Amino acid sequence: MRRFRLHSEPRPAGPAAAQPTSAEPAVGDSAPTAATALASLSDLPVAGLTRRRIAGLLGALVVAWVLILFARQVGEASEAASRADAMRVHNATLAADVTALEHELELIQRQPYIAQAARGYRLGKPAEIPFTLAEDAPPLPSDAPGSASTRLGTATDHERPVDAWARLLFGPPGD
Helix, strand or coil: CCCCCCCCCCCCCCHHHHCCCCCCCCCCCCCCCHHHHCCCHHHHHHHCCCHHHHHHHHHHHHHHHHHHHHHHHHHHHHHHHHHHHHHHHHHHHHHHHHHHHHHHHHHHCCHHHHHHHHHCCCCCCCCCCCCCCCCCCCCCCCCCCCCHHHCCCCCCCCCCHHHHHHHHHHCCCCC
16 A cells, blocks of 8 residues: 655654655555554545544534434424324214213103104004005105195185185186
């Protein structure tokens, strides 16, 4: 391994002082010694990295790592808060469902509901006549008995029989 000097470094005193400072290899440097073969931190300034720059780079990496960990923790905390909000909303809807089901349970435990449901299985009273509607039965007309137009208590204009005869014999009034 040949050793080149690119920077002007202070020359050590002694036999190493006789080495040239140019970029050319020294004459007679055919076998590297053990001291020059091992890389050390003193060789790094050749690559532009000083101890100060390495320490700054390591510090920046540690700061970046801490920031990434912190950002991840903030993201997880935000996700947990949104999950907790969603669970609160879901719990509120479940509570409303439970209340509705409790009211329905109270309704179906009443005797009138049980009697009506029994009629669906033809288990009514002996005086009742069971019947069912066909699947393809047409809808009832609007003037069918029990419909909104003929309910009890609605005002109807019944014509007296005398008025019906008078209209039939003499025509409608006002002509």
